[in-house]
Amino acid sequence: MNCCDGKPVIVLSSGDKLCKSHFTEYFERKVFKTIRKFDLIGKEENLGVALSGVKDSLTVLYTLSKLSKENPKLKINAIAIDEGIRNYRETTLRHAIHFCKKYDIKIDIFSYKEEFGATLDEMLKTLNVKPCTICGVFRRYLLNKKSRELKLTKLATGHNLDDECQSILMNQFRNDLASSARLGPKVGIIQNEKFVQRIKPLYLCTEKEITTYAFLNNLLDNFSECPNAVLSYRAQVRDMLNDMEQKSPGTKYSIVNSFLQILPILKQQFKAESIKSCKKCSEPCANDVCNACIYLDRLKKSI
Numbered sequence: 258m259n260c261c262d263g264k265p266v267i268v269l270s271s272g273d274k275l276c277k278s279h280f281t282e283y284f285e286r287k288v289f290k291t292i293r294k295f296d297l298i299g300k301e302e303n304l305g306v307a308l309s310g311v312k313d314s315l316t317v318l319y320t321l322s323k324l325s326k327e328n329p330k331l332k333i334n335a336i337a338i339d340e341g342i343r344n345y346r347e348t349t350l351r352h353a354i355h356f357c358k359k360y361d362i363k364i365d366i367f368s369y370k371e372e373f374g375a376t377l378d379e380m381l382k383t384l385n386v387k388p389c390t391i392c393g394v395f396r397r398y399l400l401n402k403k404s405r406e407l408k409l410t411k412l413a414t415g416h417n418l419d420d421e422c423q424s425i426l427m428n429q430f431r432n433d434l435a436s437s438a439r440l441g442p443k444v445g446i447i448q449n450e451k452f453v454q455r456i457k458p459l460y461l462c463t464e465k466e467i468t469t470y471a472f473l474n475n476l477l478d479n480f481s482e483c484p485n486a487v488l489s490y491r492a493q494v495r496d497m498l499n500d501m502e503q504k505s506p507g508t509k510y511s512i513v514n515s516f517l518q519i520l521p522i523l524k525q526q527f528k529a530e531s532i533k534s535c536k537k538c539s540e541p542c543a544n545d546v547c548n549a550c551i552y553l554d555r556l557k558k559s560i
């Protein structure tokens with residue numbers, strides 16, 4: 258069904274066709290409703306936004322900066338990580354810096370090279386690990402540490418409905434319910450002063466909706482995907498889910514909606530898991546030594 262006489266720019270999984278202005282209204286309302294429904298942002302926040310320079314992170318920053326214009330007590334600070342991925346990250350970071358300059362948003366950039374002594378590309382030459390596994394560990398580590406040092410009250414990420422579906426299924430396939438308990442629009446199981454609360458304002462937006470919104474608002478660029486992405490397990494699950502969604506529209510919503518019903522039970526079940534301080538770096542972790550320090554040790558030994 259068409260929304261009006263305007264030219265449709267998207268067909269939603271419900272089958273509804275929306276024109277540019279109705280889709281923009283629909284998308285922004287959906288993001289703001291998600292924020293209210295899951296109580297993601299308070300009246301006064303020093304909010305960090307993890308910015309990679311690609312569409313999801315630019316979309317979340319763009320929509321949140323609109324919210325911040327209406328509410329001066331909501332301060333926004335972009336935080337970007339330079340993993341050191343040749344022929345990829347330089348371009349997306351340039352785009353991120355340009356975007357922040359245009360919208361007058363403060364941006365802080367931290368690099369693996371400066372913080373850990375090696376770029377991701379250099380680490381991968383030395384360690385025999387899957388790129389996204391090690392990249393994810395260092396990225397989460399740095400984002401949390403730097404957000405805390407910058408005194409950010411929360412950290413918004415560009416994770417969307419597709420990402421969440423993939424994570425839910427990947428955890429199921431690996432029999433890893435403890436990791437699923439940490440998912441949801443508000444990341445984590447228990448609050449801890451060393452963890453800056455991560456939130457996902459695009460939680461209920463599909464990849465397709467975000468791409469359309471980003472295109473309509475000039476947030477898209479001609480970026481290729483991270484060269485390491487194709488090697489990931491996530492990419493296989495993503496392709497499988499896209500195939501399912503094409504055959505049965507609404508599959509992704511069904512997965513996330515049913516997951517949200519069991520999420521409180523999962524969080525309750527894994528509540529007892531304690532958070533320790535890493536013996537080497539004092540950052541919060543589940544075991545005696547955090548994964549970042551374990552990888553850094555392996556890196557030192559193999560150089």
Ligand code: SF4
Pocket residue numbers: 340388389390392393483484485486489
């Ligand atoms: Fe890092 Fe993998 Fe993402 Fe590339 S795709 S930035 S290697 S997590």
Ligand code: ZN
Pocket residue numbers: 535536537538539540546547548549550551
């Ligand atoms: Zn550590």
